[in-house]
Amino acid sequence: MGEAIAVSQPRGSGPILETRDLKVQFKLKGGHKLSAVDGVTLSIVRNQSLGIAGESGSGKTTLGKTLLRIQKPTTGTVKFEGRDVTKLRGKELREFQRSVQMVFQDPFDAIDPLFTVFDAVTEGVRVGRIEKSRDKLEAIVSDALKRVQLSPPEEFIHRRITSLSGGQRQRVAIARSLAMNPSVLVLDEPVSMLDASVRGGVISIMEDLKKSGTTFVTITHDIATVRFFTDTLVVMYLGQVVETGATKDVVSDPLHPYSQALIAAVPVPDPSYHVKSLAKGEIANAAAPPSGCRFHPRCPYAQERCRVEEPKLREVRKGRFASCHFAQ
Numbered sequence: 001m002g003e004a005i006a007v008s009q010p011r012g013s014g015p016i017l018e019t020r021d022l023k024v025q026f027k028l029k030g031g032h033k034l035s036a037v038d039g040v041t042l043s044i045v046r047n048q049s050l051g052i053a054g055e056s057g058s059g060k061t062t063l064g065k066t067l068l069r070i071q072k073p074t075t076g077t078v079k080f081e082g083r084d085v086t087k088l089r090g091k092e093l094r095e096f097q098r099s100v101q102m103v104f105q106d107p108f109d110a111i112d113p114l115f116t117v118f119d120a121v122t123e124g125v126r127v128g129r130i131e132k133s134r135d136k137l138e139a140i141v142s143d144a145l146k147r148v149q150l151s152p153p154e155e156f157i158h159r160r161i162t163s164l165s166g167g168q169r170q171r172v173a174i175a176r177s178l179a180m181n182p183s184v185l186v187l188d189e190p191v192s193m194l195d196a197s198v199r200g201g202v203i204s205i206m207e208d209l210k211k212s213g214t215t216f217v218t219i220t221h222d223i224a225t226v227r228f229f230t231d232t233l234v235v236m237y238l239g240q241v242v243e244t245g246a247t248k249d250v251v252s253d254p255l256h257p258y259s260q261a262l263i264a265a266v267p268v269p270d271p272s273y274h275v276k277s278l279a280k281g282e283i284a285n286a287a288a289p290p291s292g293c294r295f296h297p298r299c300p301y302a303q304e305r306c307r308v309e310e311p312k313l314r315e316v317r318k319g320r321f322a323s324c325h326f327a328q
C-alpha cells in the first residue's frame with residue numbers, strides 16, 4: 001500500500017477526488033502486462049488546481065481516465081467525495097458524471113461542427129435535463145462565456161462553431177464543461193494543441209479559474225504552461241509519481257532528476273531555475289520497466305544502488321515528496 005500523500009494543501013473541506021495505491025494494468029500478447037499506472041496515491045482538494053506532468057508513456061492520461069471512471073482500476077481505489085467511483089450507480093453515478101467534467105485535448109474534435117456556441121455550451125445541460133427554460137439556458141451560456149473571456153457573450157452565442165478560431169473553440173470547450181457547474185474540471189493538454197499566438201489567452205483563463213477557486217486537474221507534458229496556473233504539481237514517470245509539491249517550489253527547485261530534466265527542456269530563460277541535468281534517451285518501455293529506479297538508464301546521477309534498489313516516494317522536505325535515493 002502506497003503512503004497517503006495529500007498533494008494539495010487543504011484550503012477547503014477536504015479531498016473531492018482521491019486515489020489510493022491505484023494500479024492500472026493492461027494485458028499484452030504473450031501473457032505480459034503493462035502497468036500504465038503503478039501505485040499512485042493522491043488527493044484533489046476543493047478550490048485547488050493540480051497539474052499532472054510527464055512525457056507520453058508516463059501514465060498521466062490513463063490516470064486521468066481513471067479519475068473520470070472511463071478506465072477501471074486493476075487494484076486500488078478512486079473515491080469521489082468519499083465514495084468508490086466504480087460502485088456508483090443510478091442517481092449517484094449521474095451526479096458524479098455531472099460533477100467531474102473533462103475538457104478534451106483537441107478543441108476541433110470535441111464539438112459537433114454543426115453546433116452553434118449556444119448548442120455546444122448547453123449540450124450537457126440539455127441532455128442531462130438539468131435545465132430546460134430557454135431564458136435560463138441563455139443565462140448559463142452567458143455566464144460560462146464570460147468566464148472564458150468570450151465577451152460580450154451576445155457576439156458569440158449564435159455563431160457557428162466552425163466560424164471560431166482554434167483558441168475560441170478551446171474556450172467554448174471549457175465553457176461547456178463550466179456550464180455543468182462541476183466540482184472538478186479535468187483538462188487534457190488544454191493549451192498544447194494551440195498555436196503559440198493563442199496560448200496566452202487560454203493560460204489567462206486558467207489563471208482566472210484558479211483565482212475564482214475552481215477545482216481543476218490539468219494533465220500535460222508541458223510544465224512550461226502549468227506552472228502559471230496550478231497550485232500543486234505531480235510529476236509522473238513510467239506509471240509512478242516521482243515528485244510532488246507546490247508547483248512554484250517544484251518548478252524553481254526540482255528535487256528529482258527527471259523533474260529537473262523536464263524543466264530544463266522548457267525554452268524559457270529564468271535565472272531562478274536551478275537546472276542540473278538533462279535526461280538521456282527515451283522513456284523506457286512500461287511493459288518491461290528497468291530494475292531499481294525506473295529512471296536509472298536516463299539519469300546522469302545513477303549509481304550502482306539505483307540499478308538494484310527502487311527508491312520510495314518520501315518527504316524530502318516539508319510538503320516536498322520525491323522518489324530518488326539522493327534527493328535532499
Ligand code: SF4
Pocket residue numbers: 256257258293294295296299300301302303306311323324325326327
Ligand atoms: Fe537518478 Fe538514482 Fe535518483 Fe533514480 S535514484 S533518479 S537513478 S540518482
